[in-house]
Amino acid sequence: MFEISGLLLTPVFTGLTVWGIRNKQLCEWIHLFGSVLTVIFGLKIAYFVFTGTPFSAWNDFIYIDALSAFNISITMLVSLTAALYSIGYIRHELHDNTITGEQFHRYYLWYHFFIVSMLGVSVTNNIGFLWVAIELTTLVSALLVGFYQRGTSLEAAWKYLIMGSVGIAFALLGIILLYISGIDVLGEEHQALNWTVLNHVASMLNPQWMTLAFIFILVGFGTKAGFAPMHFWLPDAHSQAPSPISAVLSGVLLNTAFYGILRIYVIANQTLGASVHTWLLGFGLLSVAITVPFILVQHDLKRMLAYSSVEHMGIITLGIGIGGPLGIYGALLHMFNHSMTKSLLFLAAGNLNQVYHSKRMDRILGMIKTTPVTGILFVIAIFAITGLPPFNLFVSEFTIMLAGFRENSMWASILFIIFIGFIFAGMLFYTMKMAFGQTPLKVKPKPLSKWSTTALFIPLIFVIGFGIYVPSFMTDILNQVALILKGAGR
Amino acid sequence: MWIQSIATSLLVSTFLLFLTRRITTAVKILSLQSFILTISVGIVWQITGISHFLIAAILTLIIKAVIIPTILYVTIIKIDVKREVEGLINPYTSLIAAIMLSLFAFYLTIHLNLPHSDFGKPYLPVSLSMIFLGAFIMIVHKKALLQGIGLIVMENGLFLIAMSLGFGMPIFIEMGIFFDLLVTVVIIGMFSYRIHSTFESLNTENLQNLKG
Numbered sequence: 001m002f003e004i005s006g007l008l009l010t011p012v013f014t015g016l017t018v019w020g021i022r023n024k025q026l027c028e029w030i031h032l033f034g035s036v037l038t039v040i041f042g043l044k045i046a047y048f049v050f051t052g053t054p055f056s057a058w059n060d061f062i063y064i065d066a067l068s069a070f071n072i073s074i075t076m077l078v079s080l081t082a083a084l085y086s087i088g089y090i091r092h093e094l095h096d097n098t099i100t101g102e103q104f105h106r107y108y109l110w111y112h113f114f115i116v117s118m119l120g121v122s123v124t125n126n127i128g129f130l131w132v133a134i135e136l137t138t139l140v141s142a143l144l145v146g147f148y149q150r151g152t153s154l155e156a157a158w159k160y161l162i163m164g165s166v167g168i169a170f171a172l173l174g175i176i177l178l179y180i181s182g183i184d185v186l187g188e189e190h191q192a193l194n195w196t197v198l199n200h201v202a203s204m205l206n207p208q209w210m211t212l213a214f215i216f217i218l219v220g221f222g223t224k225a226g227f228a229p230m231h232f233w234l235p236d237a238h239s240q241a242p243s244p245i246s247a248v249l250s251g252v253l254l255n256t257a258f259y260g261i262l263r264i265y266v267i268a269n270q271t272l273g274a275s276v277h278t279w280l281l282g283f284g285l286l287s288v289a290i291t292v293p294f295i296l297v298q299h300d301l302k303r304m305l306a307y308s309s310v311e312h313m314g315i316i317t318l319g320i321g322i323g324g325p326l327g328i329y330g331a332l333l334h335m336f337n338h339s340m341t342k343s344l345l346f347l348a349a350g351n352l353n354q355v356y357h358s359k360r361m362d363r364i365l366g367m368i369k370t371t372p373v374t375g376i377l378f379v380i381a382i383f384a385i386t387g388l389p390p391f392n393l394f395v396s397e398f399t400i401m402l403a404g405f406r407e408n409s410m411w412a413s414i415l416f417i418i419f420i421g422f423i424f425a426g427m428l429f430y431t432m433k434m435a436f437g438q439t440p441l442k443v444k445p446k447p448l449s450k451w452s453t454t455a456l457f458i459p460l461i462f463v464i465g466f467g468i469y470v471p472s473f474m475t476d477i478l479n480q481v482a483l484i485l486k487g488a489g490r
Numbered sequence: 491m492w493i494q495s496i497a498t499s500l501l502v503s504t505f506l507l508f509l510t511r512r513i514t515t516a517v518k519i520l521s522l523q524s525f526i527l528t529i530s531v532g533i534v535w536q537i538t539g540i541s542h543f544l545i546a547a548i549l550t551l552i553i554k555a556v557i558i559p560t561i562l563y564v565t566i567i568k569i570d571v572k573r574e575v576e577g578l579i580n581p582y583t584s585l586i587a588a589i590m591l592s593l594f595a596f597y598l599t600i601h602l603n604l605p606h607s608d609f610g611k612p613y614l615p616v617s618l619s620m621i622f623l624g625a626f627i628m629i630v631h632k633k634a635l636l637q638g639i640g641l642i643v644m645e646n647g648l649f650l651i652a653m654s655l656g657f658g659m660p661i662f663i664e665m666g667i668f669f670d671l672l673v674t675v676v677i678i679g680m681f682s683y684r685i686h687s688t689f690e691s692l693n694t695e696n697l698q699n700l701k702g
Binding site: 126128129131132135136139142143146149150151152154155156157158159161162165166169172173176177179180183188190193208209212235236239240 | 602603604621624625628634637641644645648651652655656657659660662663666667669670673674677678681684685688689694696697698699700
């Protein structure tokens with residue numbers, strides 16, 4: 001009870017305070033304190049839920065089970081990293097006169113509002129409110145995407161705002177249909193949008209309305225989760241946003257939208273059965289396939305990483321679509337691993353961007369010599385993201401592939417291997433050129449803030465650690481979440 | 491009878507958006523549409539006596555018929571766009587396409603066999619048309635602000651469909667949706683202003699630098 005209020009109110013107060021106070025150094029400390037406090041509240045709640053029972057409050061309006069707690073944990077880890085990193089990054093931008101003093105305060109205000117909107121998605125029991133919170137994430141993050149106020153960032157922000165809002169409008173249509181099928185069974189009942197309630201009556205819902213609802217919600221939230229062919233906003237938004245925001249967008253926002261899909265999936269799976277999996281499988285494979293040509297011909301570093309996010313959301317969806325214990329386990333592990341690795345990559349890319357003053361990969365050459373720490377971490381993370389052993393994503397991708405062979409989706413696994421083979425070749429080709437090329441003469445290596453390099457080590461722990469072995473507490477958590485996805489949670 | 495004519499006028503107001511030449515007129519039509527929506531919710535409240543429809547009607551009137559058009563209007567005055575609305579295709583072609591789309595919506599509602607409340611039947615095809623046409627407005631118009639108007643038409647359609655399928659969404663969710671819409675419009679206004687000051691035009695054709 002206390003923790004939940006703390007979790008939701010701390011970011012709001014931190015944001016407002018940092019916006020109100022004019023002393024920049026004090027602001028940074030308050031930002032740091034607020035972020036750490038939020039993380040403590042979040043992880044404490046997650047710990048309670050994982051070791052005990054689901055947590056509900058405010059007349060069942062708030063309901064946190066293992067799936068929500070899992071999403072909260074990812075949010076907290078990525079936001080802690082991004083919060084530490086932001087200090088160095090924003091200081092550098094301010095020093096370079098890229099942003100004004102006013103923007104400095106606005107950045108932290110919106111950053112904290114962004115975090116709380118995503119937490120709102122994870123903690124609510126009500127699918128209608130989940131929609132409201134997801135729409136809020138779009139609004140706040142659109143402001144952050146357009147933060148630099150250049151022509152290109154305005155373009156990205158506009159495209160994101162419009163595509164996100166239209167997508168989510170279709171999701172609302174789906175939710176209305178879901179509500180109708182709910183009150184059809186339960187009668188006039190204001191809790192007919194609570195998924196704990198819907199979950200109990202899932203097998204009695206009208207399958208025809210449920211099919212429509214599921215498709216609309218899948219397309220709507222899928223737009224925000226970056227599914228092809230609704231992904232066009234994603235590379236623009238991720239490449240134009242400030243790097244810590246790109247990390248949060250990729251590491252948390254996509255997962256949060258996907259969390260919305262998972263909640264509906266649990267209900268639809270019981271009402272409709274196998275056809276749900278076909279849809280997920282289709283969207284998953286299409287998202288992986290569509291990124292191949294874009295990654296192979298990419299010039300912009302952050303766009304390449306963004307397309308890779310589309311690919312990995314596709315892989316997660318593919319894992320859920322394949323289903324079975326192994327598929328679900330692999331998909332969930334992949335969700336976690338992708339968040340860690342991709343946030344590390346975006347943050348490292350932010351450092352490179354600030355050192356080389358460019359996002360073009362043909363200008364970022366010889367990074368290992370110019371910025372050894374960032375350069376080496378970037379190469380490690382690229383190895384991880386392309387699925388090389390012994391890193392974390394290899395484990396989860398291998399599990400999903402194996403699940404495909406076991407659950408009679410052999411063709412899906414084979415296509416999957418072919419696609420990631422191409423992506424591996426493309427990404428590694430560009431990275432090797434960046435790592436060992438001849439540094440352009442005009443680049444003067446400037447020392448990066450210690451905040452910007454230290455923060456990279458938090459996700460690195462998981463990138464390396466979970467590659468070597470998945471600890472038993474993690475397996476336990478994933479099994480709890482998998483149980484909920486089967487509809488047997490509680 | 492009442493309901494029939496209100497449903498028709500909602501549809502007509504959406505069609506009018508395709509014929510307007512000026513952005514200011516489009517905003518006025520939008521305000522009119524939201525006002526008709528208020529009346530339709532008010533009538534439902536009269537019939538059913540459920541208080542949450544009264545709250546929904548008041549919110550629609552204040553937010554959708556007054557505040558949102560005002561924000562859009564102020565934005566237009568501030569950036570001083572008096573020029574005509576430009577579509578990708580000419581207004582009559584787009585009107586014909588719009589009529590086809592709403593015929594499709596009527597066809598869908600007949601075949602989908604959706605549930606509806608007693609008063610909701612005439613609204614169903616209209617609300618579906620409004621959702622389709624809102625999306626269509628966003629596609630055919632070049633001006634950034636009109637894309638915002640398309641979004642609000644979609645939102646009006648969604649509000650109407652929720653009301654005609656059942657009893658509307660629970661009121662606190664409805665409030666959340668209103669809040670989101672309001673923030674969206676504020677941000678659309680802000681971005682339109684910035685797009686105009688950066689490119690000296692509101693045309694989204696300028697927003698095509700990011701590719702690949």
